[in-house]
Amino acid sequence: MKSRAETAPSRAPKARTIAELDSLIADCRACPRLVAWREEVAVTKRASFRDQIYWGKAVPGFGPDDASILIVGLAPAAHGANRTGRMFTGDRSGDFLFAAMHAVGLASQSHASSIDDGLRLIDTRITSPVHCAPPANKPTPGERRTCAPYLNRELELLAPTVKVAIVLGGFGWQALMSSLIDGGWDVPRPRPKFGHGARVVVEHPDGRTLSILGCFHVSQQNTFTGRLTSPMLEAILDEAKAAARV
Template identity: 60%
Template sequence: MASPEQRARTARSLAVLDERLTHCRACPRLVAWREETARVKRRAYADWDYWGRPVPGFGPPDAALAIIGLAPAAHGANRTGRMFTGDRSGDVLYAALHAEGLASQPTSTHRGDGLELYGVRITAPVHCAPPANRPTPQERDTCRAWLTGELRLLRPTLRAAVVLGAFGWQAALPALAEAGWEIPRPRPVFGHGAHTVLPAAEGPDLHLFGCYHVSQQNTFTGRLTPAMLRAVLRDAARAAGLR
């Protein structure tokens, strides 16, 4: 099978890229973990037919705003097949998107639940659930081709991106550079509420925002509150022209 880089680079639409991504088996450790998790399951989801494959991005192909996370959760998106769906991180994110008028409903439980995103595409630098939520640097770099391809296909309409967490920030910068935006020197530093503009070689520049990840560790401790998340999404939506 061709490498992720070859398969992503030659995809001429997001639909094609998403379909190719779901068949990726480039990282043996991630393949083994996602499939074992889908086979063993969690007791609460014993009657589910787990997705157990790489999880593609979610949202319209002409999105003006991208939200970039970390990786699918073992019993969240690895179960449901849709980014940030079926876990508590997704509960927080989709409630905020709905409150800001960027999603049709405040909950995301399964594919086919009627959820729509308005001008927003949600993706991640790693598309398979990693053990302990920790992909290795090599797995991150191997998977980057899919994010680069996705961003390249979104370029005609993409005007802003929100990156959730420092890991996502470090992974997204090289992908953004490969997709056609210039990374300033010194490199932008991650922080909650960070905002920088990435010049484009051709076309509009990109507004890049940082936000603490919507992990339970952050939301349960109050490090990230719904108000803080909504404020970043609101600023990003304005920069993207969705306000």
């Protein structure tokens, strides 16, 4: 018989608040491969962090529960969020993202080093379609499906306020489209393709609309090569702010 931690995704639809959902995510042990990897990393550690205690669990979303902007990433980094316990905190991808968010007024400071560093997100929440650090930073489609109830419920709980979703990369784009379909949104067919600067507006039968903006992921593979620059990211963030005010 599976434990409550192993069946946590099935209980996501019953989460009454974002805080309750975050707690459910943090206790999740639904994907054996991901659980084994995140815990192995937390024990072996990176040499530069050998004196630190790693979080080593699934990482919940981060930001206010009444945000109008939702940023959707991919999954926690092994020595970033898997170490610190907070999305995009403690690695170079996060340094790049939070510097841009601070520059446009969506974060209280430009750096993120630990879960208690005082960083606040302004009208913005960050989440991911997979909440555990995956080997080689590549979750499987099956792991994404297992984790999907969390993103589905997060979208439902944010429904009163969220107006814009910024999606970092193609993996998150496909996951968000699937969650929107699960939630009854009218997603065009064929599904809109991901691209940096892509913009899609979807409607819900209850009258809500959601603007979806595509952005290259803030991985070092993109930022170190210049595929994604700070001005490019700041332009997407500014576009999201404008759309959220409509």
